[in-house]
Structure formats: structure tokens, C-alpha cells
Amino acid sequence: GTMKKDKQWYQRRVAITAGEKDGVFYCQLCWDTVIQDVCAACKHTIEGRAIKAANKAWCPEHFVCYHCERPLSGDKFMLNEGKPYCQFHYMKMFGVRCFYCDSRSSMQVIKVLNKNYCENHFFCSGCDTLLEEKKSKVIEMDMKPYCRSCYDKFPADMRRKLLEMANNVAKNRKGTMKKDKKAEKAKKKKDKKEKSTD
16 A cells, blocks of 8 residues: 555655554654653663653653652552652651651541541540541640540539530531632522623
8 A cells, every 4th residue: 555655655755653542653763862752760662561640651660659759550559750759658758647647658648637547546635546547536725636435424513514516517617618609699690680781
């Protein structure tokens, strides 16, 4: 066909064809600088498979954690300032701080009462029992987590006040959300009316 004839003509004309992409043939210089990916780590053109992340490309053997140099191919990774990190080191170096110990956690972080806790430091403020985020019933008192057992030891009038406060907070949130929705509807109606008069 014509394509084969064009390729043969091009090869005779240029002598060396570095590569072809989408039916277009490229010289070595163009192939290396424009078409082929350049590894973000070693700065050489990548022959074969490239790993792409954050608008960069890496040779598979160079796509490693910036901190520990463990290969990341096929693993979860996170980027910071364009550099790839394994999940462990990313969380250890850039993760959120635990409210209790003030260190960055490489483990799962539990967010409760607008605070972050390491899995090992999320415990009842009354009895120091380790709480599990999904399994334990956590009750807030004075912005501190308590287990159900400790909560039940509070005087009845205190528990009643806590329940009333929690209900009031929930009602206020609901009322605020309703007001926000009403205001949003009114704004949309006004915008629509202004557009129709234009």
C-alpha cells in the first residue's frame, strides 16, 4: 500500500527512522525530545513502558518512593510537590497530626469531634478504653470522647442536659440548612428573572 511505499521512501530519504506514531515518521532528535517520554528521575528517554503520574513519566524501575526508594509500581502512592511517596511515608511525613500525641500518623486517622486521632490514641476520656471508630458508641462531653459505659455513670440530670444540647445543635444545623436552601432558591429565582428581562 501507499503507507508502506511512503515509509520506504522516507527511510531512503532520511536513512534512519527513529520511530513512527499514528502513521507519521520521526527522526531520532524529534523522537527523543518530542514523542518519547523522558523519565522524571533519570532524565533519559523511556524505552518501552512508562508510568505516568502528575503530568510526568517514569521508567518503571525509577518510579519509587522519594523517601525509602521502595518500588511503587502497582502500589498506592501519593504525591507531594510532584514527588511520589509510598502511602506509609507520605502519611508519616505529611499526614494529619494526632490530637493526643501531636505526631503525624502513618496509620489510619480517626476524625471525631473535629479532632484527628491515631488508631492507638482514640480512647475514652473516662476509662482509657481504646475505642473503635465504627464499633464503639462514642458520646461527646466537653469536646472529649467517652464510651457508653462511662457516659452511663454520669448523673441523670447531666445526661439529660447533654441530650438536650445535642438535640439543639442538630435542630440548629437543620434550621441553618433550610435557611441556606431557601436563600439559594430565592437567588436562583432572582437570577432567572434578571436573565428573562435582558
